[in-house]
Amino acid sequence: MKAPETFETPTAARVNYINAEYGVKSWLLTKDHKRIALLYLGSISVFFFIGGLYAMFIRLELLTPQGDLLSSTTYNKVFTQHGIIMIFFFLIPSIPATLGNFLVPLMIGAKDLAFPRINLLSWYIYLLGGVITIWALLAGGVDTGWTFYAPYSTTYSNSYVVLTGVGIFISGFSSILTGLNFVVTIHTMRAPGMTWFRLPLFIWSHYAASLIMILGTPVIAITILLLAFERLAHVGIFDPANGGDPVLFQHLFWFYSHPAVYIMVLPGMGVVSELIANFSRKNIFGYKFVAFSSLAIAVFGFLVWGHHLFVASQSVYAGMIFSFLSFAVAIPSAIKVFNWTATLYKGSISYDTPMLYALGFIGLFTVGGMTGLFLASLAVDVHLSDTYFIVAHFHYIMVGGTLLAYLGGLHYWWPKITGRMYPEGWGRFSALVVFVGFNLTFLPQFVAGYLGMPRRYHAYPPEFQVFNVLSTAGASVLGVGLVIPFIYLLWSMRYGKRAEPNPWHLPGLEWRTSSPPPTENFYATPVVTWEAYEFAPPEEMQVIGRMRGEGLEVADAVIEGE
Amino acid sequence: MAEGVTAVHEASHPALQHHFENLEQQREAGALGMWVFLVTEIMFFGGMFLAYTLYRSQFPAAFASASNHLDLKLGAINTVVLILSSFTMALAVYSAQVGKQRNLIVCLILTIILGLTFLGIKAVEYHDKYEDSLIPGKLIPGRPFSPGVQEHGAPENKHNLHLLPGATVKNVEMFYWIYFAMTGMHAVHMIIGVGLLSVILFWSWRGKYGPEYHNPVEISGLYWHFVDIVWIFLFPLLYLLGRHLEHM
Numbered sequence: 001m002k003a004p005e006t007f008e009t010p011t012a013a014r015v016n017y018i019n020a021e022y023g024v025k026s027w028l029l030t031k032d033h034k035r036i037a038l039l040y041l042g043s044i045s046v047f048f049f050i051g052g053l054y055a056m057f058i059r060l061e062l063l064t065p066q067g068d069l070l071s072s073t074t075y076n077k078v079f080t081q082h083g084i085i086m087i088f089f090f091l092i093p094s095i096p097a098t099l100g101n102f103l104v105p106l107m108i109g110a111k112d113l114a115f116p117r118i119n120l121l122s123w124y125i126y127l128l129g130g131v132i133t134i135w136a137l138l139a140g141g142v143d144t145g146w147t148f149y150a151p152y153s154t155t156y157s158n159s160y161v162v163l164t165g166v167g168i169f170i171s172g173f174s175s176i177l178t179g180l181n182f183v184v185t186i187h188t189m190r191a192p193g194m195t196w197f198r199l200p201l202f203i204w205s206h207y208a209a210s211l212i213m214i215l216g217t218p219v220i221a222i223t224i225l226l227l228a229f230e231r232l233a234h235v236g237i238f239d240p241a242n243g244g245d246p247v248l249f250q251h252l253f254w255f256y257s258h259p260a261v262y263i264m265v266l267p268g269m270g271v272v273s274e275l276i277a278n279f280s281r282k283n284i285f286g287y288k289f290v291a292f293s294s295l296a297i298a299v300f301g302f303l304v305w306g307h308h309l310f311v312a313s314q315s316v317y318a319g320m321i322f323s324f325l326s327f328a329v330a331i332p333s334a335i336k337v338f339n340w341t342a343t344l345y346k347g348s349i350s351y352d353t354p355m356l357y358a359l360g361f362i363g364l365f366t367v368g369g370m371t372g373l374f375l376a377s378l379a380v381d382v383h384l385s386d387t388y389f390i391v392a393h394f395h396y397i398m399v400g401g402t403l404l405a406y407l408g409g410l411h412y413w414w415p416k417i418t419g420r421m422y423p424e425g426w427g428r429f430s431a432l433v434v435f436v437g438f439n440l441t442f443l444p445q446f447v448a449g450y451l452g453m454p455r456r457y458h459a460y461p462p463e464f465q466v467f468n469v470l471s472t473a474g475a476s477v478l479g480v481g482l483v484i485p486f487i488y489l490l491w492s493m494r495y496g497k498r499a500e501p502n503p504w505h506l507p508g509l510e511w512r513t514s515s516p517p518p519t520e521n522f523y524a525t526p527v528v529t530w531e532a533y534e535f536a537p538p539e540e541m542q543v544i545g546r547m548r549g550e551g552l553e554v555a556d557a558v559i560e561g562e
Numbered sequence: 563m564a565e566g567v568t569a570v571h572e573a574s575h576p577a578l579q580h581h582f583e584n585l586e587q588q589r590e591a592g593a594l595g596m597w598v599f600l601v602t603e604i605m606f607f608g609g610m611f612l613a614y615t616l617y618r619s620q621f622p623a624a625f626a627s628a629s630n631h632l633d634l635k636l637g638a639i640n641t642v643v644l645i646l647s648s649f650t651m652a653l654a655v656y657s658a659q660v661g662k663q664r665n666l667i668v669c670l671i672l673t674i675i676l677g678l679t680f681l682g683i684k685a686v687e688y689h690d691k692y693e694d695s696l697i698p699g700k701l702i703p704g705r706p707f708s709p710g711v712q713e714h715g716a717p718e719n720k721h722n723l724h725l726l727p728g729a730t731v732k733n734v735e736m737f738y739w740i741y742f743a744m745t746g747m748h749a750v751h752m753i754i755g756v757g758l759l760s761v762i763l764f765w766s767w768r769g770k771y772g773p774e775y776h777n778p779v780e781i782s783g784l785y786w787h788f789v790d791i792v793w794i795f796l797f798p799l800l801y802l803l804g805r806h807l808e809h810m
Contacts, residue, residue, distance in 0.1 A: 112581035114591040180598045188591040189582075214598055218606035226609070226743065235699030235707065235739055237613045243736050248616060252609055525583070 016419065016516040031116035032519055037102035038417070039123050040093060045486075047089040047130060052479070054082035059441075059475040062468045067459035075458035076143035077159065083146030088168050089130050091402055092260060095267035096178055096213075097126070099409045100206050102417060104182055106510040106517065107200050109191025109526040114184040115177075122177035129171025136163035145456065147257070150238035150249040154230045165228045172217045172224075175263070179213030182206055191509070193528035200508055200532050201277075201290055205270030208294035212259045212266070212301065220256035223249065250312055254305035262301040264398055266294055268361065268405030269336055275358035275408055276340045278506050280347025283533040285339045293332035300329040307376055311385045319378050326376035333369050337362060352504075353427030357408025360435045364400025368393060371446065386456070388467075389449030392442045400438055407434070407485065414489065415499030419516040422492045426484060433481030440474025507534050577775045589777045596781040600788045603751075607792055610744050614799060617736055623726040624733030626804030631696070631723055632741070633687055637801040640683050641793065647676035648790045651759075655783045658776035663769065666779070670763045673786065677756045684749055691738070694721045698739040707735050726807055741800055748796060751789045758782050 017034045027035060057078050061069045070078060101119065105112055113119050136142060142164040144153040153161050186199070186207050227249065230236030237244040277284040284290055306314055306322030314322075340362055349355070371393040374380050384390060414422050448467035453460055460468070502511040507530060513522050575585055582588040618625045654669035691697060692705060700706045711731065712722035723734060762782050765771065771779055 110581065114581075115595060116579075116581065176602050180595060180602070183598055184591050184595045187594055188587055214602050215605055218602045219609050222606050222609035222747075226613075229743070233699030233701045235735055237617065237736065237739065243621075243732050245616070248613060252612070520581075 015518060016514060017519045018419070018516050020519045029120075031112070031120055033101050033105055033113045033116065033119055034417075034517065034519075036119050036123055037098050040097040040101060040126070043123075043127060043130065044090050044093055044098065047085050050134075051082055051085035051090055052482070054078050054085065055475065056479070058082060059472040061458050062460070063472045065460050065462045065465050065468075067457075070458055072458050073143065076145075076456070077141035079456060080142055080145050081137055084133065084142070084164065084168070086398075087146055087260070087264075088171055089126075089133065091264045091398055092175055093126060093178070094264070094402060094406050095271060095409065096182070096206060096209060096263075097122075097174075099271065099406070099413060100182065100202075100267060101178070103413065103510055104185055104203060104206060105189065106416075106513070106521055107203055107508060108186065108189060108194050109509050109522065109528060110185060110189035111520045111522075113181045114189055115181050118177050119181055122174040122181070125177070126171050126174035129167045129169070129174065131167075132170060133164055133167030136160040136167060139163065147253060148224070148227060148249075149253075150227065150230075150244075150246040151240060154227060154236065154239045155234075155241065162228045162231055165224045169221055169224045169228075172221045175213045176217045176221075179210035179217070182210040183214065186210075191526045191528055194509075194526075195528075197288065197291070198528055198530070198532050199291075200270075201273035201284060201287070201294075202267075202270040204291040205266045205273070205294045208298040209263050209266040209270075211295075211298050212263050215302065216256040216259045216263070219252060220260075223252040223256070247309065247312055247314070250309055251305070254308045255302075258305040258308060259298075259301045261394070261397060262297055264402045265365070266297060268402040269294065271405040271409035271412075272340065272358045272361050273336070274508075275354050275412060276343050276362075277533045278412075278504060278508070279352060279355035279358070280344055280349050281535050282343055282347040283531070283535065285342035285345075286335075287532065289335050290339050293335040296332035297329060300325060300332065304329055304376075307381070310378055310381045316378075323376055323378050327373065330369060330373060330376075333365075337366055337369075351428070352411075353422070353424060353431050354408045354412035356428060356431040356435075357404045357411065360431065361401060361404045361408065364396050364404060364435075364438065368396030368400055371396065384449065386454055387449035388445040388453045388455055391455050392445035392449060395442045395445075400442070404434070404438075407431075410489070411485075412504075413510070414492070415503045416510060416515050416517070418493050418496070419499050420492045420494075420496030421499050421503065422485075422496060423488050426488045430481050430484035430488075433477060433484065435481075437474050437477030437479070437481045441471050441478055442474070444468075444470040444474075508532075575775060577770070585775060589780075592777045592781050593784070596784045600784065603788060603792075607744070607747070610740065610747070611795075611799075614740050614744070617733075617740065618799075618803070621729070621733040621736065622804065623728035623807075624730060625737050626807045627724060627726045627729040628734040628737035628741070629800060629802075629804050630807075631694075632801050633690060634801055634805070636683050636687050637797055640680050641797050643676050643680050643683070644790045644793050647673050647680070648787055650676065651783050651786045655776070655780050658766070658771045658779040659773060661773045663766070663772075666766050666771065667763065670759055670766060674756055674759050674763065677752055677759070677786075681749060681752055681756070684745065694723075696738050698735050698742065707738070709734070744796055744800070748789065748792055751792070755782075755786050755789050758785065 017032055021030075027039065030036060030039075057070065058075075061067070061075055061078075063069075067075065101113070104110075137160075139160050142157070142159040142161055144157050144159070144161060148161070148165070186203060190199075226236060227238060230238055230242070230244075235242050238246055238249040240246060273284060273290055304322060304326040306318055307326045310319050310322075340358075371389070375384060375390065375393060411422055411427055414420070444467035448464050448471075449455075451464070453464045453467070499515045501514050503515070504511070509526055509528065510517075512526065577588075578585055579588060582591070650669045650672040654666055654673060657663075657665035657669055692702065694710070695705055695708045697705055698707050709731065710719065710722040712719065712724050723731075725731070725734070759782060762779055765778070
């Protein structure tokens with residue numbers, strides 16, 4: 001098959017976004033979405049490392065039934081900080097702020113996001129929030145759990161609740177700005193011919209995730225603000241001692257924090273849709289279903305928060321409705337899983353590293369989703385609430401889902417981002433190590449939780465030790481599996497094989513410019529005349545270039561004339 | 563920037579940013595961006611409206627008593643001031659669209675003055691509440707929340723709260739907490755709005771806006787109207803609801 005025509009810069013003028021300018025200032029003041037994506041990539045990696053350290057302490061403490069390594073107070077802080085760092089400073093920005101930032105304009109044929117300065121601002125806001133949070137951790141940390149439940153957080157905790165809250169409050173605005181930028185960009189900046197149903201599914205899922213960022217994040221912002229003031233002023237709406245209602249806090253908190261799970265996993269689903277279609281060399285099965293299921297998840301995701309309150313004095317009738325809706329949100333998720341699987345059928349599958357991660361995602365996300373149905377059932381949830389079953393469930397979604405998709409996407413677009421190939425052998429090896437390590441870590445936790453091991457304690461009855469030893473062993477394997485890519489990806493930035501513009505021979509727009517792309521992404525504004533994932537014979541794939549500055553009429557004429 | 567790329571740049575309006583194809587696209591993006599931002603603002607205020615609704619229905623007597631103690635006259639004047647400011651803002655946008663430079667500047671100045679008037683009146687109201695020791699909690703050193711309560715038959719004191727049957731001082735404090743959170747957050751938005759309009763005023767002075775390019779005036783207008791609308795909801799909820807109960 002002939003490689004599709006490209007919009008890349010002629011070799012003579014091969015200036016790309018990395019070598020266009022040099023110096024620290026050119027990075028810190030950049031308005032290029034690709035450079036900002038790299039800034040985000042660096043900073044979320046630091047936060048991932050910190051969050052990982054906390055995870056290591058948790059697993060080491062739980063190796064033995066006695067609370068011997070960490071005191072109960074320290075342990076409370078460690079799991080709280082693991083949660084806060086991983087959720088607010090790694091998982092939520094992970095795929096959108098790095099891969100999304102890099103790829104949304106490239107995939108729709110735009111020169112940049114709609115608001116480049118706001119994009120840079122969002123990184124600084126994220127960093128400011130992160131620094132304040134780290135400051136809170138160094139000052140003594142916070143022990144409320146990442147959920148900040150009142151009245152413990154408003155009144156009784158002796159830790160740095162307000163400072164951490166301020167950090168999260170600030171970083172929330174970076175998420176809002178990213179979401180806002182994506183929505184506006186996808187609406188107004190698509191290249192001529194890039195209709196809504198020609199958009200790669202990565203864009204659809206980012207659009208859906210952006211809606212949640214826009215609608216949900218402001219609610220957690222005001223909630224945390226009110227909580228912080230309540231703690232400072234000893235008056236307010238959450239603490240019963242002040243006449244308030246702690247369940248109101250839980251409602252407001254989960255109104256954001258449940259949809260936030262979809263902020264984490266929807267972009268991951270977008271990555272996996274790309275990987276499955278492209279490594280099967282086949283159009284995705286049921287494009288529109290996969291596209292609209294993202295929106296359905298975003299909509300339903302806002303109506304299920306009450307399933308976190310089944311045991312928190314919520315009325316049983318409200319519980320029944322929330323239970324029903326939580327089952328309903330499984331439908332669009334299942335549509336995706338079925339359609340990915342159907343896409344594989346009779347595809348020309350190649351098992352490159354990104355595909356291994358994508359296949360791993362399907363399996364682990366399915367387990368995570370199915371166990372979610374247990375928790376959506378009113379009666380079963382009473383038994384499983386606050387046990388390790390929950391811990392295992394959401395790690396299957398957040399780590400097995402989001403992290404695997406993130407790693408898969410990072411490998412897949414690594415040649416485009418850096419202009420270098422990663423070492424394929426090491427890639428496949430570490431993908432398998434991650435998969436094995438992950439399952440070894442979290443499968444035993446389902447059993448321990450089902451048998452009644454509660455979460456958030458540093459000591460536990462000895463009969464649970466076998467599960468915890470397995471889990472800690474798995475965490476070590478997982479740790480190794482994550483360090484390997486960290487090393488070889490850094491190595492490949494300098495020593496990796498130079499990447500072609502289109503190393504995987506794919507039709508998507510991001511592969512029709514040089515690797516790495518020039519600052520303005522495309523030499524000329526692309527005109528799109530093909531469908532997404534169109535692996536059609538080359539003679540049917542018309543690609544018409546247009547020099548910037550020519551009128552739009554030319555492009556319209558070409559499209560109509562087809 | 564790469565030379566090969568700049569070579570094909572079109573010569574066009576100086577306000578056109580490099581990553582947009584034309585001014586129309588830039589205008590659309592800016593307007594949509596502001597609308598989306600306003601949606602986030604609705605959700606932000608929504609959390610407080612929810613808290614208000616919940617506790618209003620839980621403590622109706624206390625909320626009515628506390629609400630009756632707010633200064634209806636100042637609140638009403640402020641409502642009129644804000645609606646007027648929305649009117650002058652709309653005129654400013656119109657003037658920019660039709661290219662009436664002098665009207666644009668006059669209308670912007672009027673809008674800013676009306677905005678500052680609102681904030682001034684709000685400050686007077688806040689000060690009154692301070693005088694009556696109605697600032698919730700112990701936020702203000704030396705002035706904890708400790709309002710005087712009008713006893714039955716005692717001489718009338720305008721600083722005192724009239725508690726309706728069933729109302730407690732503790733729940734009145736809850737009302738004032740929500741009152742200060744909502745109006746305070748609204749005032750912060752007003753201050754940002756005045757700052758925003760001052761920047762727009764500066765650029766209008768420099769003659770940046772005209773029929774061809776007036777996007778920033780328009781989207782600042784959107785923001786200004788939004789902040790007004792928030793007040794249009796706050797005024798009846800905080801000042802008016804339950805006022806008739808006083809005379810029953």
